[in-house]
Each structure stands twice: as C-alpha cells, then as structure tokens.
Amino acid sequence: MILYNVSIKIEPNIKDDWIKWMKERHIPDVMNTDIFSDYKFLEITNEEAKDTYAIQYSCKSLDDLNRYFNVFAEALQDEHQKRYINKFVAFRTIMRDIS
Numbered sequence: 772m773i774l775y776n777v778s779i780k781i782e783p784n785i786k787d788d789w790i791k792w793m794k795e796r797h798i799p800d801v802m803n804t805d806i807f808s809d810y811k812f813l814e815i816t817n818e819e820a821k822d823t824y825a826i827q828y829s830c831k832s833l834d835d836l837n838r839y840f841n842v843f844a845e846a847l848q849d850e851h852q853k854r855y856i857n858k859f860v861a862f863r864t865i866m867r868d869i870s
Contacts, residue, residue, distance in 0.1 A: 772868040773830050775807075775839070778815070779861045780823040789855060790824075798826065800847055806830050806839040836865065 781789050798810060807828040815823040830836050 773833055773836050774866040774868065775828045775830065775836055776825055776864045776866060777828075777861060778823060778825045778864070779859050780820070781855070782858045783822050785855065785858050786822055789859075792854065793824075793826070797847065797851060800850075801828060801843075804839060804843045806835050806843070833865075 793812065798812060801807065802810060807830045809829040811825075811827045813825045813827065815825060817823075830839070
C-alpha cells in the first residue's frame, strides 16, 4: 500500500472556506480519478503546526500513483493554487506501508 500525503498550512482567515472546499470539491475530485482507494483528512494538533492539515490518499502501487501524477495532479493542484494563491504552503510525501 502506498500513501500519498499532502500537508498544507493554511492562513487562519480562510481556514473555514478552505476546509469546506476541500471536503466538497477537491478531495472528491481526487477520489473520482479512481486512483485512490481511501483517504483521511487530518488536522495536525501540534501547537507549532497550528492551521496545518494532512490529507493522506491510499493506493495500491507506485505505478498507480505515477499515473495520478502524469494524468491528473497538475490540473487539480492548479485549481487549488488559483483559488488560494499565496494563502498556503504545501509539501508532499510518499510513504509505503511496511507493516
């Protein structure tokens, strides 16, 4: 199992709008690519990471994840970027379940 983690620190004054948009638009759009089998939308609770969230998408293989990157990621990330320009910082990590 591969986990694609997107961590985003969002400006506090747009946080409510961003959470609503993520739940109603962005995450459903990502899931509708049929690459990922599951996701978690998490709030990071460390005080130093205030207003930071993690979205973890699960897929079967790196090949599947690479297909997401090659076919879908750019358009989905551009939509997020345009809507919240200069209002967030994001970083992405890829993890493999070794349990």
